[in-house]
Amino acid sequence: MAKDVLFEIGAEEIPAHYMPGILAQLKTLAETKLDEHHLGYGSLRTLGTPRRIALLINDVEDSSADIHERHKGPSVKIAYNENGEPTKAAMGFARGKGIDVNDLVVEDGYIYAETTTAGVAARDILTEILPQLITGLSFPKSMHWGNLDEKFVRPLRWLVALYDTDVLPITFAGVRASNSSRGHRFLGKKEILIQHPADYVKNLEDNFVIVDQDKRRAMIEEQLHAIADEKKATIVWDEDLLDEILYLVEYPTALCGTFDESYLTLPSAAVITPMKDHQRYFPLVDAEGKLLPMFLTVRNGDAHSLNVVQAGNERVLRARLDDAKFFFNEDRKKALADRSEGLTRIVFQEGLGNLADKTERLLALGELFGEACGLGEDDMVALERATVLAKTDLTTGMVTEFTELQGVIGKEYALLDGESPEVAEAIFEQYLPRFAGDVLPKTAAGRVLSVIDKVDNIVATFSRGLIPTGSQDPYALRRQTIGILNILIDSKWNVSLRPLLREAMALLNVPAEKSDELLGQLEQFITLRLKNIYLDRALPHTVIDLLLSNPLTTVAMAEGMAAAIMKDRIDQNTELVQAFTRIYNLVKDMEFVAVNEELLKETAEKELFEQASAAYEASRTALEEEDYVKLVGTPDSLVPAINQFFDAVMVMDKDEAIKQNRLQLLRLTYETMAVIGDVSTLK
Template sequence: MAKDLLFEIGAEEIPAGFMPNILGQLKQLAITKLNDAHLPFESIATYGTPRRLALIVTGLADTSADISERHKGPSASIAYDTEGNATKAAIGFARGKGIDVADLVVEDGYIYAETKTAGVPAKNIVADLLPELIHSLNFPKSMHWGNLDAKFVRPVRWLVALLDEEVIPVEFATVTSSNVTRGHRFLGADEIIIANPASYVQTLKDNFVMVDQDERRQVITDQLHVIANEKNADIVWDDDLLEEINYLVEWPTALCGGFEDSYLSLPDAAIITPMKDHQRYFPLVNKEGKLLPMFLTVRNGSNHSIEVVQAGNERVLRARLDDAKFFFNEDRKKSLIDRQEGLTKIVFQEGLGNLADKTERLLQLGRVFAETCGLHEDATVVLERATELAKTDLTTGMVTEFTELQGVMGKEYALLDGESEAVAEAIFEQYLPRFAGDVLPVTEAGKVLSIIDKIDNIVATF
């Protein structure tokens, strides 16, 4: 009779960025180890929240399959003497395969040993397999805790291992398995008995833990869009941000917050970056694409006292935007061209001088590439001006505080300084592409500036 297996590793909060890879590893390791053990199953699913990793195997066979194997031995001329008696070579080969020498088979001039291994009960296989899963997982960073030698992504606090209703004994870092898990840190019960693997997902849901990450992601998406529609607004969508939020919460509840209109005088990037990269908020825009003084975020909990949570998020964002406003106003006291002297104070690379030295190298490279690439005279002028200003935004308070804005604020400040749109765009495009799948430069000057900047990084460094 087929059985179901549940294995849950309960831990302190796991970094959201690690979760997709860990769940993928857990599933693939389980598939590989079950196949290696010749233990059939119907399906495997992995679930994850900030506090738990879970594996559910359905339709697990009672025992592993019987294994029949055929082992090739030495040639028959070596295995038997001229009178047909088995030699030491044949006797040793048979003993090694656990069979009687009389059961050896001769075929094609060689001897063969045919062996059969009886299936092993699933309980025994699983008891050995589950600890292997824990030890086989790899993480970008692991932790020791207490005085233990065990390592894991975060300290392990509980283990659940069930084969149908039976607890499978597993121990890791002094924690022993049981049928007891934990609910939401604040809303659920501290101890929850899991009757069997089939009831796991619903039992946790009853305790405010939406363990299925796909369901959780869809709930978050739906909640965000409902609120945005109520506000007659569109979301500045980001799939990576959604994925991160998905692994930061166990019971998602979306909410909308706001900030003062006065902050909208800042460049959009100076508002959006603190929202998305620092606070994990989704900005909202109107139907014309103009930024609104509102944001969406997701709480890890119910809607109880949601207005208090909203006020707290607004207060934190207001402090971030105050910082941005201060840095912006301070930066505007000096134009980009007047910031060139500041480049001498920023080391590019030991042995390769400062950013002023790098800028000089880029200017020389730009002249060569402009000619080689056949740049038009106007584009060449744009390239030289953009190269002079390319690194100057790295001296600004805004980029120092929000490093993600390098190039972005360079473009904004260049436009405010009265530089041409072509120059401003090239300053932004110098860093493109920033990652695999990113947009590429489109202007002629931007393309060349992007290339020479990367060539200088590679050639000068190596």
């Protein structure tokens, strides 16, 4: 008879941002362990609050399934002698499989051992695997406590392990499992007896713990929106903030607080940031999108004395906003343009000068890259001005106190200083994208400034030998590189990063003898990030390798060719791949110089020369016009002439001049594929 299982790990408050990953890990681990032990079950889910991680498994079978296996052994000739008696090989094989030699089966000239492994009781399997689920979880940071060797994300305080109504004999970190859980820290019982896994959710809810995170989320959303509707306001919604609040409370009760309207004279970001990032409050706006002197938050408890909780939250926010107001007033005594001197006192990276030095580098990089991207005069002027002001907000009190406002406050102060909207927007956009899925810069100046700022960061860090390895990336170079690539993809600028990388190395005084090696490391790092972007899109590996095999391919070219290849699927064109692979094997180490028409003797080579010359010009024109469908389709048009050439012409002619001329003809032919990529990647 199928039974239910409950496994609850009780701990001190777990960091909210760890919880989604922990619950996902637990679910995957449990499914894997159950499958490994062939233990059937109906459904499985994970639940969690700040103080507990729980696993509920419904309809677990009484035992694992019997395992029937058929093992192939040696051939009959080896297994039996001429008298039909089993040899040592057969007896050893049977003994190894735990069966009698007479039970071996002969089939297709081989012997087979058919074995059956009896199922194991579910209780025994669960007793074995549940502790493994604890040790199998990984966290950004783990803890030891007391004098224990075991570690966990936070000190473990209780365990519940129920198989139907029976407690499983599990112990971890000195805590023995029971059927006793705990309610809300202040509102519930200190001990709650769980008679059966099916009672778990209800037992906890009766003790002010909404253990189902989906139900808790729905409660929070419903309560927040109900208050907002009552106030005739709209919530400045933030899913990340909701995710964090979700794992800060066990029993959510939303409330509305207010603050003095005088704080609304501050830039909106200076009010919203202390609310969201520091106090975890939701701001409210009116029908026109203007910030209101109100906020929403969620307490971990019921509605008792809610006015006291509201007053406490208002008091804390008021202190934060007073700080913001003070810093704002002090900052406004000096314009951004007058803050450049302060950049000399902020170190960029060890041994690489200060932010004033970085600004000078960015000005040089901006001029080079802006022109390469085809920016007009107005955009170049905006780019230069934005670059001069880009880092000046880092000298302000507001950014010193609220570091997440870098760029944001720069934009606000620039507008207050009378700078153009284009310059102000570029100051903000230099840091975009800030995280996966973030918006990308939209202004031309902002895009260029974002790219050159990230390139300078990456090259500077690489030049110090601090290349990310494994999971270690303290300077977030992978994120910044992906940001550069996404900007180039979004802008469709057909521009190479190589000149920009070389200029950045020169400005950072990288020794000439090390520049080529460093450039190779940088390009490899960038190429791998682009490969990951394409893998996330589920592009075939062969297509990705083809696109990235040509070092001269820009991001825009790779994008265009990727779309064209997925439409034409030249990677699956066997005749094309075979034809160009034959050429590749002959000319892969050659450079195209010229073909001497006077040395073309055979009709097949003359026809190939005529078609290859036309295809070469067509592919170059298609590349210049960014007609990637035509570019990708051109090589296929040469396949019949290539096959005819190899059928009729001896490439390795005894006459060295004719031989070299034919190899040059093949190299000319291969150029239509080489501009796309290395055909050997499609083997």
